[in-house]
Amino acid sequence: MFIIMLTILIVMYLSLLGYNNRQSIYRFFVKSINPPKIFSATEIKNGRIKFSWSSVEGADGYKLYKFTTAENTYKAFKKLSSKASSYIGKYEDTRYAVKAYKKVWDWDDYSESFTNTKVTKITDLIEIVGHRGTMDKTPENTLVSYKSAYETGYDSFETDYWETHSGDLIVSHDKDMSIATGVYKNIKEITEETRKDYPITKGINVDKYATQYMPSVEEAVQSASRFNMNIYLHTKNVKISDDAMKKLEKIIHKYDMRDKATVFTPQRDLFLRLKQYDIRVGFLNLPNSSSDIENAIEFAGQNKADVFIMHYTPHLTKTHINTAHKYNIKVGCYDTSTRESVFKMVDYKVDFMITNKDFLNQVSN
Secondary structure, X not given: OHHHHHHHHHHHHHHHHHXXXXXXXXXXXXXXXXXXXXXXXXXXXXXEEEEEEOOOOOOOEEEEEEEEOOOOEEEEEEEEEOOOOEEEEEOOOOEEEEEEEEEEOOEEEEOOOOEEEEEEOHHHHOEEEEEOOOOOOOOOOOHHHHHHHHHHOOOEEEEEEEEOOOOOEEEOOOOEOHHHHOXXXXXXXXXXXXXXXXXXXXXXXXXHOOOOOOOEHHHHHHHHHHOOOEEEEEEOOOOOOHHHHHXXXXXXXXXXXXXXXXXXXXXXXXXXXXXXXXXXXXEXXXXXXXXXHHHHHHHHHHOOOOEEEEEOOOOOOHHHHHHHHHOOOXXXXXXXXXHHHHHHHHHHOOOEEEEOOOOOOOOOO
């Protein structure tokens, strides 16, 4: 009788021991489920991130994790069913990870390893170009505006220039210098030397910076080279001389910016002349209708434009962008100064957008 009771107690003890360690025993005999092979976290509109992952055969669900710097580890924040392959959550600039799990009796058995990723930010999805540098922070089209564009986090900046009567290339948006300097004078009447007699006195936060003046094109290209940025040079003249074109080519090559500087114009004759030089050339379109865009893209494509830039209007469609890309043209739009409009450009697969406003550092709601 004693032996029988002892045997029963031993069996009960071993059973209890096995129950308490059933997960370890299960893991000893069964390989854990794999994590998803593909996982991405992409910034989308309204301060959100879209998480996407590939399905795992046999999984009953997935769990998302985010890396916390304070604890130096990944912390779970969302559990989802096996039918889910994506989730939209609040944006945080950190790393994320995902695990798959399957249900085993009364517990969830998770994959031993994570599949992790960093956030694909809006700046990874499209090239951001500061219009005239940072015209919402600094006097536009100045050396300080180029530096500010770099510090803001833009990839590139756009700037305007004129050929003067002396053959010099001077940066300014307007022919009338009074808009920037307060002095009523035609910019074509000055030279690289005399421009410094007309400091910039107007513009955003002009009092916060040391004396600025209208840069030369060479100074603008040099700034882009120094900050390792692309530069888009808007030719304001209806016509420019052959000497000016040669000078542009020389400056661009001097700073090794052949593949990072683009000279663009809305003038078809001038565009065709610029194409004869060893520089990147863009065609600018200011459309009033869908047919305007179609005609401009056809002209740019047939004449092998490197870049096509257009003012963003409701006339623009994905089809227009696709057509330009079939010509192997880099496409950009301006002015897209809100996160909403930028995400629309991303959806349209536009290559770059030119902004008047720093939306990168706006606080999302």
